[in-house]
Amino acid sequence: MRDNGRVSTGTSDLGPEQNSDGTRIPAAPPAVTRAAASTDLPEDRYLNRELSWLDFNARVLAVAEDRSQPVLERARFMAIFASNLDEFYMVRVAGLKRREQTGLSVRSADGLTPHEQLARISARNQDLVQRLGHVYLDELVPVLAANGIRVLHWDQLDAFEQERLTSYFQDHVFPVLTPLAVDPAHPFPYISGLSLNLAVTVADPDDGVRRFARVKVPDNVARLIRVEDDRAEEQATFLPLEDLIAAHLDKLFPGMDVTEHHIFRVTRNADLEVEEDRDEDLLQAMERELARRRFGPPVRLEITETMTEHMLELLLRELEVDRRDVVEVKGLLDPSCLFQLDKLQRPELKLPPFVPATHPAFAEGQLSQSIFATLREEDVLLHHPYDSFSTTVQRFIEHAAADPRVLAIKQTLYRTSGDSPIVNALIDAAEAGKQVVALVELKARFDEQANIQWARALEQSGVHVVYGLVGLKTHCKTALVVRQEGSTIRRYCHLGTGNYNPKTARMYEDLGLLTADPDVGSDLTDLFNVLTGYARHGEYRRILVSPQGIRNGIVERVEAEIEHARVGEPSGIRMKLNSLVDEQIIDALYRASQAGVPVRIVVRGICALKAGVAGLSDNIEVRSILGRFLEHSRVFHFVGADEHWVGSADMMHRNLDRRIETQVRVTDPKLTAQLEAILDSALDPFTRCWVLNAKGDWEASPREGERVRDHQVELLRRHGAKVS
Structure with missing residues (x-):
């Protein structure tokens, strides 16, 4: 819910209902409950989560074939x-x-x-x-x-x-x-x-x-x-x-x-x-x-x-x-x-090797200007692996660690590499006397041992290491740098869809926002206080936070698009994500389709939503893209409201109920145009992909003999990455 421009996280206690996997879920917000009650949705409206995952792996095998x-x-x-x-x-x-x-x-x-x-x-x-x-x-x-x-x-x-x-x-x-x-x-x-x-x-x-x-x-x-x-x-x-x-x-x-x-x-x-x-x-x-x-x-x-x-x-x-x-x-x-x-x-x-391009904001001609000066002038949207991780995110943390005017660095670490320059920079910052907080998620599946080792190394260097909240994984990808600038304290932020891992940043497609926006800085300050202390913060300015806040925020915006369609205004929903399983989100999208809202979704992995079913999801198209890079970013575009969001959360029970996740609203028109270009390319009719049909089967598209374009090859070309 909105109040004076602030976004509610919806951090009420969990209700008695259960997800399909047996875990408890929060009660739906009143607006969602009313909308659900007004629409008679069929009981057989979901695809099976596990079989949908096997369909995803079948698409992986199809690339091998x-x-x-x-x-x-x-x-x-x-x-x-x-x-x-x-x-x-x-x-x-x-x-x-x-x-x-x-x-x-x-x-x-x-x-x-x-x-x-x-x-x-x-x-x-x-x-x-x-x-x-x-x-x-x-x-x-x-x-x-x-x-x-x-x-x-x-x-x-x-x-x-x-x-x-x-x-x-x-x-x-x-x-x-x-x-x-x-x-x-x-x-x-x-x-x-x-x-x-x-x-x-x-x-x-x-x-x-x-x-x-x-x-x-x-x-x-x-x-x-x-x-x-x-x-x-x-x-x-x-x-x-x-x-x-x-x-x-x-x-x-x-x-x-x-x-x-x-x-x-x-x-x-x-x-x-x-x-x-x-x-x-x-x-x-x-x-x-x-x-x-x-x-x-x-x-x-x-x-x-x-x-x-x-x-x-x-x-x-x-x-x-x-x-x-x-x-x-x-x-x-x-x-x-x-x-x-x-x-x-x-x-x-093999596929031709490529060298990621340095983002224009941090290109050679800008090296005389500090990364902080650049961010004071404009927000920067990063698109990895097309934009280099090492010359942007890594440089941001390393620059902060070395800058004598930086007072504090706070960062979440979910997965990182064996020889992590990000972790090394945090250690250097702590040894230089800066206040450094690292939230290390010990429960990152199959990286637990590595994260335990990093936690010990960070603690030994003087970093304040915390392990998040009881019962919740901290999956958000956030970094906050606090810098003294004359008589002013300024906050610089990074919020991403992927991990602080320079190795996977060359293989995973992800987005990241670098900004000095005061509202985002205040939001991350509040969020880190929740993660490290006993604060219970209910409202944020430009971010949504799970548990509950992201589901409520997304459903609220879907309902707003339904209202736009009802009164004859432009409407539409475009999403790019890894998995779509959450029943409340899916039901909201079904209601949007029935109201005439065009819904177009790019999902890499699991999808429990049925697309193109008469009377249920006629206006929903779902497609999946696999390529040399693992499509990992989460992007949400609400056309009628003209809102663009990126973040760490997929639409799954674990992300929305059992993890700390963040979604950030991108407001700069130049950056929102970049997000729309990404979605346009992924949803282009001639982009090579698989399309989910009304029977629940995935069909290769375009058909053999039709003109075809490769989404990732096109983005490599646009970003000027060197392909040899």
Whole structure:
């Protein structure tokens, strides 16, 4: 709600209602409740969240299947597909299995029980894995070989190559292997999550008794072993490490007959559950929970198609895995190792490399002027990776750390890189005597250990480190610099859609606003007081803050567009985001469509909204863009109100209910024109994308033979990034 130009965060207590994932959600604001009651929306108006995610990963696989892509780019997308699927099972499938096993009857938004969802996931995933195996064996391997890159099995090597790799095995692999037998004196060994293993049967030559043994494929040795020793880039032959071990099992079991061996891999529940109310020290609680992660219950068993039935039965029994959780793989088990091929110096087999451009506001001609002087004159909208991260955001923090007139730096850190210049700058600032506050989110999934290490390093340097609010992840990307300028204290701000990570900033498409606007400075000051102290702030000036504030703010603006349409004024909604799941947001968009408001959405990943359905969403178009950069920014354009917003939050329950997120309104006409140009390009009818049809299927667009443009290539050209 608005009051004298200020925006309410809606920070009331959570109500008794539940999301489709079983979590509590806040009661809808009165305006939303009235609007919902006035429209009879069908019960089957949502697509399933988990199956929609699998559709997203199918689009990733489709890029790997695209023969117009360079072959090493296709290999990279196969690896992305595999690593995506690992995380999906470790988190989403694990959550569904936990609900199924505990008897929770919470149904998904589309009415499915956890058991029904798991059954559909299993069937859909097996189809995708079969597609992956076909593309790898029948397309990728032959095309790689035609370009001098071979991925072979042991029996495909010549005698000289086998002899050389036998020496390699003896010197580098054999010493780190530990065969584990299973018999009355040796229980079945613990199989760690995502580890690659050989299940081996050996027989005693004297009495013929067969025994099971497990050999773990070490993860500290390269998975794809280079066969040649001259390392010529034109010809590169690789052997999977498991093949090398399998060929030398006689060295591990001397005096025994190896009768069979098979590769398998277990995925375990890796979703952390930290009891924050119980644990006084969140950092210690996270360290304890990380130690438990590797012991989570299994949620998937991957096997090769050659595994015998009796071996599978043994693994199912000992690992306590349900048969429906078995995934039969044709070809390479765990193709995420294909990331290794990207290191080959074969530029002709990859997309052309690019060098991000320095934003014009900070170009060479402006170096004599400080970054603060630039921001006093104008706001700057950054678009990564087209605009360089290192010469803008990184420079902003480093400049602040070195400037003697800067009094304080406050920043949120959700994910960052191993050797982070941002963190190093904060350490330098603290050591120089500045007041430095870093809010380090310890619960950033799969980056927990790295963030714990950064938190300790920052604390040791004198940075005030806080870990956010109990029960909420701090996911917003914000930085506040406080500077003494004569008798005036001025605040400089950065609010972004992506992490302060210079490595991912070259691969993720994101937006960031650099500004010295006093209202934004006041907003971030208030927000950091909430994050670091006991403040309970209810209103902001130019930002929306979750929990609740973003959902309420977005729905309020959708309702305003409905009112514009009702009175015959121009209206429209354009959104670009990663995921669209929240039922209240989706229902508001349905009401907008029914009122005649044109709604156009670009969603990279999950979409639970049904598009183009007669009487429900006739005026809604949904499309998805995948390319060399991961489309990660969140942009909202409300046409009738002429409002433009960017921020860190997707329209998902976790973002809107269980995270601190920020959306900032962009007001400078020059910057809003940039946002509109981005949306125009993404929504251009000839832009290569997938379009969600009324049946819930994703169709490639434009159709074959039609003129097509690449959204990301066009933006590279517009920004002047150097592509070689």
